[in-house]
Amino acid sequence: MPLGVGSMILIALVALLIFGPKKLPELGKAAGNTLREFKNATKGLADDEEDAKKNEKLENKQ
Incomplete structure (x- = not known):
């Protein structure tokens, strides 16, 4: 079930209230780095x- 626009806005507001505006860019950068490493x-x-x-195909041919 995909998230709607309203749900995304609500999640963003809750994150802003919990972490504050100064911490959110740091959290976003850390999340991006984590996803890049996982990829x-x-x-x-x-x-x-x-x-x-x-290698297995080459060994079977010989």
Whole structure:
């Protein structure tokens, strides 16, 4: 179930009240860095899996 615009505004207001306006940019930056690291890690795992499959196919051909 996707969140509507009203729900997103409510979440933003609650976050603003809890953390304050000075802390929100820091939290956003930390969340962005975390997502970037997770994306890179999962991409690395997918690349490793593809390499393993290629190596297995090469070994079966020989």
